[in-house]
Amino acid sequence: MEEHGHQHAHLPHRTGHSWLDISLAVSAFFVSLSSLWLTLHNARTMERLVAANSYPNVDISVGNQFDFQDGRGVRHALYLSLLNTGIGPARLRSVELSFAGRPAATVRALLAICCTQEPESSLPNTSHWSSGDLRGFMLQAGKDLALFAWPDAPGDPRWARLDAARKNDKIGVRVCYCSVFDECYLHDSAYREPRRIGACPTPAVAYVGG
Known part of the structure; x- marks a missing residue:
């Protein structure tokens, strides 16, 4: 005669005390919830760490001493430049140049707004370098x-x-740039530090050099 073993369903282990079973279940739930929170928190921390290690910071520099890299060293020259003092690259989205709030698309336009009082035909043919x-x-x-950059032109x-105009802070610059993670910043020369923005706006008059 064959004997067939009885199969028993495995039931959750119980202590026999309902209040203790409930306490253990609640404790297990909160342990799982805490583990999930720690996982998400660590993930966000890593994201912030990666972003911090890729943070760009574009400063605006204006002065009257410039090296044209022509072998003549630093010379008396007016210049305007951007310097990335951050630890990640910056993708330039827009640059704006202005005099007393009036925008200029080129250096020639800036000179016409700020500095030209004579008929242009009477001015000497001086040259400047521009991006x-x-x-x-x-x-x-x-x-x-x-x-x-413009060498001294007596x-x-x-x-x-x-x-x-430079000494009196009449030359305005606004630059908008983004990190490699598309975190964007706007730096206005009227303010000390850049501010975080959602996306770079399209300026009414962008600086295009020349």
Whole structure:
């Protein structure tokens, strides 16, 4: 005669005390919940750490001593440049240049607004260096980028007027840039530090160099 073993269903282990069973179940639930919270918290911490290690910080520099890298060393020259003092690259989205709140798309337009009082035909033919359109340019950490530079021009009255405008903080610059994680910042020369924004706006008049 064959004997068939009886199969028994495995039931959850119980202590025999309902209040203790409930307490253990609640404790297990909170332990699981705490583990989930710690996992999410650690993930967010890692995200912030990665973002911090890729943080760009674009500063605006204006001065009257510049090295044109032509072998002549630092010279008396007006310049405007951007410097990434952060630890991650910055993708430039827009640059704006203005005089007393009036926008200028080029250096020539800036000079016309701020510094030209004579008929243009009477002005000497002086030259300045300027960048092109910088939208989309990736500025690496620790690197600088000149927007324009103009060597001392004693025969051109606009040079001294532009220098005076610089000293009186009449030259305005706004630059909007983003990190590699598309975290965007807007730095206005009227303020000491950049501020975080959702996305870079399209300026009414963008600086395009020239």
